[in-house]
Amino acid sequence: MTPQGNRSLTTPGSRQALLATVLIGLALVLLPFAAAEFGNAWVRILAFALLYVMLALGLNIVVGYAGLLDLGYVAFYAVGAYLYALLASPHLAENFEWIAQTFPDGLHSSIWFVIPLSAVVAAGFGVLLGFPVLRLRGDYLAIVTLGFGEIIRIFMNNLNAPANITNGPQGITNIDPISIAGVSLAQPLQIGELSLPSVQLYYYLFLVLTLLVVLVSVRLQSSRVGRAWMAIREDEIAAKAMGINTRNIKLLAFAMGASFGGVSGAMFSAFQGFVSPESFVLMESIVIVAMVVLGGMGNVKGVVLGAVLLYAIPEALRHLAKPIQLQLLGHEYIAPEALRMLLFGLSMVLIMLYRPHGLIPRHHAGGRT
Amino acid sequence: MTKALLHVQGVSKRFGGLAALTDVHLQVQQGQIYGLIGPNGAGKTTFFNVITGLYQPDTGRFELNGRPYEPSSVHQVAQAGIARTFQNIRLFADMTVLENVMVGRHVRTHGWSSGVLGAIFRTAGYQKMEAQMVEQAHDWLRYVGIDHTAHQLARTLSYGDQRRLEIARALATEPQLLALDEPAAGMNATEKNGLKELLVRIQSDGRTILLIEHDVKLVMGLCDQVTVLDYGRVIAQGTPLVVQRDPSVIEAYLGTQASHV
Numbered sequence: 001m002t003p004q005g006n007r008s009l010t011t012p013g014s015r016q017a018l019l020a021t022v023l024i025g026l027a028l029v030l031l032p033f034a035a036a037e038f039g040n041a042w043v044r045i046l047a048f049a050l051l052y053v054m055l056a057l058g059l060n061i062v063v064g065y066a067g068l069l070d071l072g073y074v075a076f077y078a079v080g081a082y083l084y085a086l087l088a089s090p091h092l093a094e095n096f097e098w099i100a101q102t103f104p105d106g107l108h109s110s111i112w113f114v115i116p117l118s119a120v121v122a123a124g125f126g127v128l129l130g131f132p133v134l135r136l137r138g139d140y141l142a143i144v145t146l147g148f149g150e151i152i153r154i155f156m157n158n159l160n161a162p163a164n165i166t167n168g169p170q171g172i173t174n175i176d177p178i179s180i181a182g183v184s185l186a187q188p189l190q191i192g193e194l195s196l197p198s199v200q201l202y203y204y205l206f207l208v209l210t211l212l213v214v215l216v217s218v219r220l221q222s223s224r225v226g227r228a229w230m231a232i233r234e235d236e237i238a239a240k241a242m243g244i245n246t247r248n249i250k251l252l253a254f255a256m257g258a259s260f261g262g263v264s265g266a267m268f269s270a271f272q273g274f275v276s277p278e279s280f281v282l283m284e285s286i287v288i289v290a291m292v293v294l295g296g297m298g299n300v301k302g303v304v305l306g307a308v309l310l311y312a313i314p315e316a317l318r319h320l321a322k323p324i325q326l327q328l329l330g331h332e333y334i335a336p337e338a339l340r341m342l343l344f345g346l347s348m349v350l351i352m353l354y355r356p357h358g359l360i361p362r363h364h365a366g367g368r369t
Numbered sequence: 370m371t372k373a374l375l376h377v378q379g380v381s382k383r384f385g386g387l388a389a390l391t392d393v394h395l396q397v398q399q400g401q402i403y404g405l406i407g408p409n410g411a412g413k414t415t416f417f418n419v420i421t422g423l424y425q426p427d428t429g430r431f432e433l434n435g436r437p438y439e440p441s442s443v444h445q446v447a448q449a450g451i452a453r454t455f456q457n458i459r460l461f462a463d464m465t466v467l468e469n470v471m472v473g474r475h476v477r478t479h480g481w482s483s484g485v486l487g488a489i490f491r492t493a494g495y496q497k498m499e500a501q502m503v504e505q506a507h508d509w510l511r512y513v514g515i516d517h518t519a520h521q522l523a524r525t526l527s528y529g530d531q532r533r534l535e536i537a538r539a540l541a542t543e544p545q546l547l548a549l550d551e552p553a554a555g556m557n558a559t560e561k562n563g564l565k566e567l568l569v570r571i572q573s574d575g576r577t578i579l580l581i582e583h584d585v586k587l588v589m590g591l592c593d594q595v596t597v598l599d600y601g602r603v604i605a606q607g608t609p610l611v612v613q614r615d616p617s618v619i620e621a622y623l624g625t626q627a628s629h630v
Binding site for chain 1: 421423442443444447448452453455459460461462463464468471472473475476478483484485487488489491495498499502522538542
């Protein structure tokens with residue numbers, strides 16, 4: 001009677017699924033070794049791609065699940081990044097006497113403290129954004145969220161006076177690298193013969209976090225809360241008539257989405273060792289929205305694919321555009337940066353023309369019951 | 370005499386200069402099918418929107434099952450036990466039929482395992498709750514006769530089945546009062562008969578129905594009590610037989626001679 005609805009885990013398909021999971025896992029672990037053959041810059045690209053996957057999945061909760069267009073999502077990335085920057089750099093101790101006195105060794109925060117904290121603080125900012133926009137939809141919501149993203153950035157830019165909290169446009173430097181159980185990720189890790197460079201260690205940390213974010217996304221999608229989000233997306237009035245407290249459920253979507261962004265931001269600032277407001281401009285928000293839309297709103301696989309493609313392809317181009325042009329044409333005609341925007345725009349236009357619901361739409365691969 | 374399930378008095382609602390409802394009152398007894406009829410624009414849907422909290426009334430007193438309630442927010446009304454359908458069907462079109470009904474269970478599932486943490490950690494309580502919700506949703510789909518469509522997207526259903534799904538979704542909230550806004554609109558004769566059978570069955574299972582309907586024939590054959598609205602006022606109330614012969618009702622539907630001149 002149920003054509004696709006067999007939910008039990010002992011179907012013949014589940015062994016294949018397990019095999020596929022193991023293979024994908026193995027590939028993800030081995031990928032940086034392959035990339036490292038071409039230089040650590042490529043591993044760095046992979047690590048950054050994972051940060052963007054986390055961001056896109058966070059935004060997917062707000063845009064894809066709950067249907068609330070958020071054009072200021074990068075604000076939560078900024079909140080996470082600055083949070084870690086402040087808690088793990090000499091900046092605060094240099095500017096505030098009492099902090100220097102309280103922490104004579106300087107502020108150094110453990111990853112086990114920072115990851116949950118960045119999630120919670122970003123979620124708090126998500127609620128802060130959520131409250132004023134509860135009654136807004138569509139274009140109006142987009143405008144207000146866009147403003148929110150800019151407000152956060154402008155705050156970061158100007159909170160260097162009267163008290164120097166963010167160090168303004170210069171940003172915060174000397175941010176501690178992450179260390180786990182006494183092993184600093186800034187140093188290459190020696191395991192027997194194998195030496196893993198720092199960037200690869202970060203890749204593995206981000207991989208673990210990304211997989212957690214994927215797991216949470218998938219589990220929320222098919223849960224009672226996930227259905228309530230989607231009900232709001234489909235028809236807010238009908239959702240209310242079903243007894244869903246749309247205010248709380250929307251705030252929950254903003255908070256959950258923001259928390260992923262906050263964690264991603266904290267990782268970003270540890271990885272870079274430096275943050276400044278320049279990293280959190282409107283264009284970033286737009287790129288993240290593009291990742292979600294292009295990949296397939298509301299579909300975890302699609303959003304992951306969208307994030308990887310939209311981040312990795314332009315980055316790869318940055319490295320390849322010049323040699324390829326020199327090889328083929330003997331002269332560099334188009335600067336990599338220009339080419340990047342050109343292809344970015346072109347791919348958006350093509351996707352919207354031929355796959356308006358994204359590369360992997362909700363109801364093909366991911367449209368589960 | 371049976372118990373009054375819904376007791377509404379003195380409901381008025383103005384939109385600017387337009388008096389959409391003036392002093393509307395009605396009393397629905399437990400187990401009845403109660404009809405609300407009237408010509409286009411009489412205020413039937415406005416009245417529905419008021420009792421379900423979608424519009425704020427200017428005046429009015431509301432009692433559900435002997436307890437006063439304030440229809441100030443839609444989800445609280447649903448929690449209190451009034452579930453409704455909509456004149457222009459409002460399903461969650463891009464969700465499956467089963468998921469639509471499961472959303473109806475939302476308001477009757479509570480506790481730690483129903484939240485985000487339960488879902489993330491897939492606790493035993495959460496799994497049990499989900500399994501139960503799926504089962505109950507299938508039960509309701511069987512009840513309205515569309516369980517074979519459970520895994521289709523709601524938007525792919527035929528018109529009549531969409532109406533049935535909306536009723537199943539409302540029933541899943543375990544309402545004390547099922548409020549149906551023109552459930553037969555746009556249905557052909559066969560579908561209407563099927564709907565009639567379904568409503569009779571819902572009634573015989575002990576539920577109370579408040580029905581807005583345009584099709585006077587359907588209402589007359591089905592309802593125990595009828596209220597007729599015209600220009601936002603109650604112009605007649607009583608059993609279908611009595612109301613049918615009421616001159617003011619006939620006038621409201623057909624007009625008087627003078628008004629045709």
